[in-house]
Amino acid sequence: MxxxxxxxxxxxxxxxxxxxxxxxxxxxxxxxxxxxxxxxxxxxxxxxxxxxxxxxxxxxxxxxxxxxxxxxxxxxxxxxxxxxxxxxxxxxxxxxxxxxxVVNHTSDEHPWFVESRSSKDNPKRDWYWWQPPREGFEAGQPGAEPTNWHSFFSGSTWQLDEATGEYYLHLFSRKQPDLNWENPQVRQAVYAMMRWWLDRGVDGFRMDVINMISKELPLRDGEPIGDGPWGDGSPSYICGPRIHEFLQEMHREVFEGRGDALLTVGEMPAVTVEDAVLFTDPARHEVDMVFQFEHVGLDHGEHKWDRRPLQLVELKESLGRWQEGLAEVGWNSLYWxxxxxxxxxxxxxxxxxxxxxxxxxxxxxxxxxxxxxxxxxxxxxxxxxxxxQDATAFRDIESVNYYEAATGQGLLVEEVLDALRLGSRDNAxxxxxxxxxxxxxxxxxxxxxxxxxxxxxxxxxxxxxxxxxxxxxxxxxxxxxxxxxxxxxGDFTMLLPDDPVVYAFTRSLEGTTLLVVANFGGTHHRVDGLPDAEEWAGAELVLGSYPESATAPGPTDGSIVLRPWEARILRRTA
Structure with a gap:
C-alpha cells in the first residue's frame, strides 16, 4: 500500500x-x-x-x-x-x-441554445444535436423523429423545432437539449466555466450523467422496447467512443496543476465495474470516483416503476463485486x-x-x-x-410524466400511484x-x-x-x-454470501480486522457459518446499532445472536 x-x-x-x-x-x-x-x-x-x-x-x-x-x-x-x-x-x-x-445538456433557455435554434446557419447550430426528419417523413409526422430513442422522462428524445423544421436531441426533458461534445468549441466553453468556479474557491465537481457526453456516430435506432414505438438508445450514448478522451482532456484543461485537494466525481448510469476501473485509475487522470447505480436498481423489475422486494443475496453479490473489482485500482462512491x-x-x-x-x-x-x-x-x-395521497401531490417531472403516460395507456390509477409512492424522486x-x-x-x-x-x-x-x-x-x-x-x-472480504438475512464482511489492514454483522430482518437471528465464530463472539465491540450491543442475548456457546435490524462492528488485533 x-x-x-x-x-x-x-x-x-x-x-x-x-x-x-x-x-x-x-x-x-x-x-x-x-x-x-x-x-x-x-x-x-x-x-x-x-x-x-x-x-x-x-x-x-x-x-x-x-x-x-x-x-x-x-x-x-x-x-x-x-x-x-x-x-x-x-x-x-x-x-x-x-x-x-451539469454539462451533458443545458436549458433550452440558455443563450447558447437560443442562438443555436435561431437558424440553421447560426455559428452555434453545431453546439447541439440537430437532425432533419427521418428519410421519407415530413417534420411533425408520427415516426419522423431521427431515431426511436426513448427519453428518461417519457416519450421521444427528439423535439421538433417548428421554425427550422429540424429536431433537437434531449435525453431528458424537452427543455434540456443535449450539448454536442464533438464540437471542440463546446468543450472549451465548458472548461472555461469550470476554471471560473475553481478560481472562485470551489473544491471540485460532481459531474451529472457525465458518461453520456460522447455519442456514437452516426446516431441510429435502438433495440425496440416492448411493443411500443420506442427503442433503447443507451448503447449509443452510455460510455461512448470518446468518453475517456473527453475526461482526460478535461483534466488537462481544468484540474492539472491545481494540486490534490480537489474532488471529481463522475455520476455514471449503467457503468460497469470494468469501466469504473478505467475512469478512476489515478494514472489515467479522468475522475477520482464514480457514482454508479447498480445496487439501487436491484428492487426494479422490468423497469424503474415495476418494484419488487430487495433480495439481500443479490445486494451482497453486487456490492461485493464492486468491492473486489476496485480493490487494487480505482475508487467508488458509497450511497443509499x-x-x-x-x-x-x-x-x-x-x-x-x-x-x-x-x-x-x-x-x-x-x-x-x-x-x-x-x-x-x-x-x-x-x-x-x-x-x-393522490397524483396531485407529486411535483417531480419524471413522476408527473410517468403518471400521465401510464394512465393514458390504461393502467389502473391506484397501481400507478403505488409505484410512484415507492419510487418517486419526490420522496427525497x-x-x-x-x-x-x-x-x-x-x-x-x-x-x-x-x-x-x-x-x-x-x-x-x-x-x-x-x-x-x-x-x-x-x-x-x-x-x-x-x-x-x-x-x-483495509481489504474487504465478503462472508456468508448466500445468507438471505445476514450481511457480514471483514475489513483487514496491518494486523487489525473489523467484522461487520448485520441482521436485515425483524426478528432475532443467530449468525451461523461465520468463520472463527467463537473468537468473534468475544471480540471488542467497536460500535453497535443498539445501545449496549455487547449485552445482546446469545446462546451459551458464545455464538452471535442479533436483535431485529441490529448491526455490530467488532475488532480483533493480531
Whole structure:
C-alpha cells in the first residue's frame, strides 16, 4: 500500500438539495443563506465535503438540472455574494464545497441554445444535436423523429423545432437539449466555466450523467422496447467512443496543476465495474470516483416503476463485486440515498417499528465498505418516504410524466400511484425536518413541498438531544472512518454470501480486522457459518446499532445472536 492515499479515502460527503434544505427568507424555498445557517449541523456531524445540487440560474423545469446560466446563482437561492460567503464559512469549518456540474445538456433557455435554434446557419447550430426528419417523413409526422430513442422522462428524445423544421436531441426533458461534445468549441466553453468556479474557491465537481457526453456516430435506432414505438438508445450514448478522451482532456484543461485537494466525481448510469476501473485509475487522470447505480436498481423489475422486494443475496453479490473489482485500482462512491432515490430506510429497512434500528444498520453496512460514503440530507435523521395521497401531490417531472403516460395507456390509477409512492424522486425532496415547530423549522412561510407529517418526532433537534439517535450513530461512523485506517484502506472480504438475512464482511489492514454483522430482518437471528465464530463472539465491540450491543442475548456457546435490524462492528488485533 502506498505511504499516502488520497484524502478522500477517509472523507465523507454530505449532499444538499438546496430547495429543500433550509429557507432563510420565508418564501418557502431553501436557499444559500439557509445552508450557511445550518453549517454547524454539518460540522457537528463531522462531514468533510458538501456537494450542492444545482444552484445555477435555471427555469427549474427539472429542479435546477436545466441550466440557463452556468456562471450565476438562481435568484431563488440567492446571489454570488451569498455563495462566496458559504464557501468561506464552510472552509472555516474544514468543509470543502463541491458543485454539481451539469454539462451533458443545458436549458433550452440558455443563450447558447437560443442562438443555436435561431437558424440553421447560426455559428452555434453545431453546439447541439440537430437532425432533419427521418428519410421519407415530413417534420411533425408520427415516426419522423431521427431515431426511436426513448427519453428518461417519457416519450421521444427528439423535439421538433417548428421554425427550422429540424429536431433537437434531449435525453431528458424537452427543455434540456443535449450539448454536442464533438464540437471542440463546446468543450472549451465548458472548461472555461469550470476554471471560473475553481478560481472562485470551489473544491471540485460532481459531474451529472457525465458518461453520456460522447455519442456514437452516426446516431441510429435502438433495440425496440416492448411493443411500443420506442427503442433503447443507451448503447449509443452510455460510455461512448470518446468518453475517456473527453475526461482526460478535461483534466488537462481544468484540474492539472491545481494540486490534490480537489474532488471529481463522475455520476455514471449503467457503468460497469470494468469501466469504473478505467475512469478512476489515478494514472489515467479522468475522475477520482464514480457514482454508479447498480445496487439501487436491484428492487426494479422490468423497469424503474415495476418494484419488487430487495433480495439481500443479490445486494451482497453486487456490492461485493464492486468491492473486489476496485480493490487494487480505482475508487467508488458509497450511497443509499440521493435526490433521485427514495428514502433508504423506507426502501431497504423498516420505517415503522424499527425505523431507528434499521436506519443505523444501513449506515453501518454502507460506511464500513471501501469507498467514499455519501450522506444525503435527512438521512442522518432517519427521514422516511412521503405518504402521497393522490397524483396531485407529486411535483417531480419524471413522476408527473410517468403518471400521465401510464394512465393514458390504461393502467389502473391506484397501481400507478403505488409505484410512484415507492419510487418517486419526490420522496427525497421533502423539506429537512429541523425541529417540531411549524413546517419543521424549514421555513416561516409556506413550503414549496409539504413537510412530512412525522416531523414532530423525526427531527434534528430531537436527534441531537438523544445520544442513541440515528444522527449520533452517523457521527460515530464518520469519526471511525477518520480515526481508523482499516475503515478507509483495509481489504474487504465478503462472508456468508448466500445468507438471505445476514450481511457480514471483514475489513483487514496491518494486523487489525473489523467484522461487520448485520441482521436485515425483524426478528432475532443467530449468525451461523461465520468463520472463527467463537473468537468473534468475544471480540471488542467497536460500535453497535443498539445501545449496549455487547449485552445482546446469545446462546451459551458464545455464538452471535442479533436483535431485529441490529448491526455490530467488532475488532480483533493480531
Amino acid at each position: 502506498p505511504a499516502e492515499r488520497p484524502w478522500f479515502h477517509s472523507a465523507v460527503v454530505y449532499q444538499i438539495y438546496p430547495r429543500s434544505f433550509q429557507d432563510s427568507d420565508g418564501d418557502g424555498i431553501g436557499d444559500l443563506r439557509g445552508v450557511i445557517n445550518r453549517l454547524d449541523h454539518l460540522a457537528t456531524l463531522g462531514v468533510d465535503v458538501v456537494w450542492l445540487s444545482p444552484i445555477y440560474r435555471s427555469p427549474q423545469d427539472d429542479n435546477g438540472y436545466d441550466i440557463s446560466d452556468y456562471q450565476d446563482i438562481d435568484p431563488t437561492f440567492g446571489t454570488l455574494a451569498d455563495f462566496d460567503e458559504l464557501v468561506a464559512k464552510a472552509h472555516e469549518r474544514g468543509i470543502r464545497v463541491v458543485m454539481d456540474l 440515498n440521493n435526490h433521485d432515490q427514495p428514502r433508504a430506510v423506507s426502501r431497504f429497512g423498516d420505517d415503522g417499528e424499527f425505523r431507528v434500528e434499521s436506519a443505523k444498520l444501513l449506515a453501518t453496512v454502507l460506511h464500513l465498505h471501501r469507498g467514499t460514503p455519501y450522506v444525503y440530507q435527512g438521512e442522518e435523521l432517519g427521514m422516511t418516504n412521503v405518504p402521497f 425532496r421533502s423539506p429537512v425536518q429541523w425541529d417540531a415547530s411549524p413546517h419543521a423549522g424549514f421555513t416561516t412561510g409556506v413550503p414549496w413541498f409539504p413537510v412530512h407529517p412525522n416531523y414532530p418526532t423525526v427531527n434534528a433537534e430531537h436527534a441531537l438531544a438523544d445520544p442513541d439517535s440515528v444522527f449520533h450513530h452517523y457521527r460515530r461512523l464518520i469519526e471511525l472512518r477518520h480515526a481508523d485506517p482499516v475503515v478507509a484502506e
